[in-house]
Amino acid sequence: MSDNLEKLVKVGVVPLVLWSLGMLWLIPTLLLSVISRFRSYPKAGRSGRTVLLTGAKMTKCLQLARMFQAAGDRVIVAETPLYRWCGTRFSNAISKFYIISDIEGQGEGYCEDLIALAERENVDLFVPVATPKSAYFDALAKPGFPKNTEVFHFDLDLVDILDDKHRFIGIAKAFGLSVPESHLFENKQELLRFDFNSDKRYVLKKIAYDPVYRLDLRTLPHAGWQDRVMALPIDSDNRWVLQEFIEGDEVCTHTTSRWGELNLYICSASSPFQVNYEMLHLPKVKEWVRSFVKSLGATGQISFDFILKENGTVIPIECNPRTHSAITLLHDHKRAIAAYRKSERSTDYFEPGKNSGHTYWWYHELYRLLTCRNLSSAKMLIIRMFTGKEAVFQWYDPWPFWFNNHISIPYQIIKKFRKGALWTRIDFNIGKIIVPGGD
Secondary structure, rough: OOOOHHHHHHHHHHHHHHHHHHHHHHHHHHHHHHHHHHOOOOOOOOOOOOOEEEEOOHHHHHHHHHHHHOOEEEEEEOHHHOOOOOOHHHHOOOOEEOOOOOOOOOHHHHHHHHHHHHHHHHOEEEEEOOOHHHHHHHHHHHHHOOOOOEEEEOOHHHHHHHHHHHHHHHHHHHOOOOOOOOOEEEOHHHHHHOOOOOOOOOEEEEOOOOOOHHOOOOOOOOOOOOHHHHHOOOOOOOOOOEEEEOEEEEEEEEEEOOOOOEEEEEEEEOOOOOOEEEOOOOHHHHHHHHHHHHHHHHHOEEEEEEEOOOOOOEEEEEEEEOOOOHHHHHOOOOHHHHHHHHOOOOOOOOOOOOOOOEEEEEHHHHHHHHHHHOOOHHHHHHHHHHHEOOOOOOOOHHHHHHHHHHHHHHHHHHHHHHHOOOOOEOOOOEEEOOOOOOO
């Protein structure tokens, strides 16, 4: 099938299927929205605080919004134009929704809109639910926020270091922590001359986040690796890192830190495309994280990806200075939102409770179920769907699930198609379609 024909099939079939399923969900959603009116909600603004969140398209933003609202906070949410129909916009947890400028050029419009919004709404706390791209600009805007607004985000220089796969490994090594071997490349010739005459294997990663290249984890050297390198955009503006490949299990963590104190921690199994989360209790991983944030001594959200070797050694492979989707495991632990508040004691510590179970996204599991090829896999998927927590859906807050999956995603597909843009997959977790070169 040609690229154009495949594109037409995707664009024609996917929105139609989602809209059709959306019509099936519409009546129960309407009924639940009526029933939910009789639920006793905490009064918005009861605490006297106003909280601003970004990244409304993503489930993690919705999770934080529900937690802040349950604590009595007034929640304001902002998003860029393409995601105007995102589910969070229609949540019972939201007081106001704003559309702000896209990040273009130097990001002036985006930064100015955030600062103006904080001033207009007298925001007490700004928690950016950032994409890899927006994390930088959220930090860039930080000094311009009103003095009465706390920005729960690292400073720009620190975001730059942590988001750089090579520099992050360097700072972890300087803290005396276990790290993999790492080599930075700014041109293809240097990489082609690299000495692979050892028993080690390596993974090649682009320093800047890329939703397509990040899934290509073939280890080097391999047959024809030189041709692969020549086809990659490697230069001083597109730096790549060659990282030692470590055998073992991959896990991820989400943490909030206030001046180096670990006050919220989540750990789950991970993979390059992870849409299932369940709390893991791994003392060595927690100790690595605790040591790192203590040495860092800063305030913000920070996520890590690790490989656990057979001998128990914890090896970091990536750091992301932003919210992790694993925060959906706090769906039954609303008090954990205290980790984001300056007024709370820094000694408070939160992690998912015993009843948190596991979280998943309904349409990801449905796709797996429809495409699995054996009965045992199908049975496992069905059990997962009936025993876990769908990350977006709440009976007392039903509209986010309907809008996110059946309006926002088809809207994005049609908009991208009209611009002639290709897309590679749908990620219902982050509420967007993935395109080459996206964030």
